[in-house]
Amino acid sequence: MISAAGLGKRFGDGWVFRGITFQLPERGLVVVLGPNGSGKTTLLKILATLLEPTEGEVEILGLSWGEARRRLRREVLYAHQEPVVLSGTVEDNLFCRDYDVEDALGLRPVLRKKAKSLSGGYRKLVTLARVLACRPKVALLDEPTAFLDPEKRQIAAAHIAEYSRKNLVVWTSHYPSELPPAERLYELRDGALKELSNIR
Amino acid sequence: MSAEELVGIVLNTLYVSTIPTLFSAAVGTPLAVYLHLRGGQAAAAAEAVFNGLVGMPTVLLGLLLYLLLSRSGPLGSLQLLYTLNAVVIGHAVLILPLYLSFALTALKGVEPKVREVVEMFRLGHLGAFRLYVREAAWGLAAAAVAAYGRALGELGIALMLGGDIRYKTRVLTTAVAHETMLGNWDSALQLGAVLLALALAVSAVVNALGFRYRG
Numbered sequence: 001m002i003s004a005a006g007l008g009k010r011f012g013d014g015w016v017f018r019g020i021t022f023q024l025p026e027r028g029l030v031v032v033l034g035p036n037g038s039g040k041t042t043l044l045k046i047l048a049t050l051l052e053p054t055e056g057e058v059e060i061l062g063l064s065w066g067e068a069r070r071r072l073r074r075e076v077l078y079a080h081q082e083p084v085v086l087s088g089t090v091e092d093n094l095f096c097r098d099y100d101v102e103d104a105l106g107l108r109p110v111l112r113k114k115a116k117s118l119s120g121g122y123r124k125l126v127t128l129a130r131v132l133a134c135r136p137k138v139a140l141l142d143e144p145t146a147f148l149d150p151e152k153r154q155i156a157a158a159h160i161a162e163y164s165r166k167n168l169v170v171w172t173s174h175y176p177s178e179l180p181p182a183e184r185l186y187e188l189r190d191g192a193l194k195e196l197s198n199i200r
Numbered sequence: 201m202s203a204e205e206l207v208g209i210v211l212n213t214l215y216v217s218t219i220p221t222l223f224s225a226a227v228g229t230p231l232a233v234y235l236h237l238r239g240g241q242a243a244a245a246a247e248a249v250f251n252g253l254v255g256m257p258t259v260l261l262g263l264l265l266y267l268l269l270s271r272s273g274p275l276g277s278l279q280l281l282y283t284l285n286a287v288v289i290g291h292a293v294l295i296l297p298l299y300l301s302f303a304l305t306a307l308k309g310v311e312p313k314v315r316e317v318v319e320m321f322r323l324g325h326l327g328a329f330r331l332y333v334r335e336a337a338w339g340l341a342a343a344a345v346a347a348y349g350r351a352l353g354e355l356g357i358a359l360m361l362g363g364d365i366r367y368k369t370r371v372l373t374t375a376v377a378h379e380t381m382l383g384n385w386d387s388a389l390q391l392g393a394v395l396l397a398l399a400l401a402v403s404a405v406v407n408a409l410g411f412r413y414r415g
Contacts, residue, residue, distance in 0.1 A: 048320060050316050095323070
């Protein structure tokens with residue numbers, strides 16, 4: 001479904017990572033662990049075709065990176081680590097409507113409220129809901145439980161786990177203790193990605 | 201000056217300020233969004249030109265347009281010189297770069313991640329335009345107010361292209377200049393106060409709308 005070979009990304013003179021190779025399954029939950037600045041966000045943005053790799057090959061849903069960027073329409077979506085809300089109501093922020101997602105993430109009571117007036121936690125939920133409501137085949141979630149209180153964190157994690165039964169979810173985190181049960185665990189550190197059998 | 205004449209002058213002033221402002225917003229907003237999203241050297245060069253034209257001397261612009269619109273000029277057959285429409289054209293040319301410059305600055309203030317949202321969700325040209333206008337609404341409104349203020353208080357173009365013809369093309373700025381030259385200080389000051397009130401009124405309305413629709 002998504003694979004990479006010899007993937008590398010450089011900003012200016014510095015490489016964020018190099019020589020990354022992986023193959024992700026068609027569905028399930030894949031976790032990428034790594035400290036701040038290790039390149040998790042950069043990796044997800046490459047997979048979302050928002051950033052072009054400097055070197056290496058990426059195949060996304062059977063397409064090269066360039067083809068995927070041109071042809072894919074909401075099949076691969078990325079949810080930012082920092083909440084991104086737009087002007088207008090929460091409804092205005094959701095480009096796809098899915099009542100199950102809105103219910104599951106507890107957004108129904110705030111649908112008519114101005115998104116920018118919401119707390120950081122709700123903003124994060126809006127950012128997640130914007131992606132999940134469109135039912136992408138691949139959901140790239142950057143620290144999806146950041147900004148959430150323990151209760152909402154549990155709700156979001158449960159919904160994401162449920163979503164990953166039929167789709168591929170890539171979840172990044174820098175908190176090993178808070179990782180959900182995953183199909184695969186990777187660690188991105190010092191510019192290299194390695195698969196971990198068990199980190200707990 | 202009779203009340204009837206004053207009303208006529210105010211209406212003329214509103215006409216030669218509002219129409220160019222609406223034109224600038226209608227033309228300038230899509231152009232600014234396009235340039236912002238396009239980026240690159242061409243967009244940067246265009247922005248530099250707009251910024252440079254913000255300080256364009258109005259008498260020079262008035263002179264160039266006078267040569268274009270005068271009877272022997274290339275557009276003389278349109279017989280626009282010494283009409284309010286000539287002033288409208290002059291003001292539109294004057295304030296469009298100012299609106300664009302301010303609009304581009306407002307668009308730069310939009311959270312950069314919004315562009316990623318636009319790209320990922322394939323919102324298309326119209327969707328991207330609507331989203332950016334909504335995100336930069338406050339800055340775009342400020343750009344329109346600044347453009348309106350520039351047109352409202354402008355004298356050189358109004359004088360050269362309108363001719364300050366009483367009951368026909370006289371606007372508040374040319375009326376103030378006229379009354380001052382005649383030594384009618386009271387009338388000049390009163391007209392100036394009306395001019396200031398018009399500028400403040402538009403700013404107040406935009407502020408109120410911005411407060412209501414913020415976010």
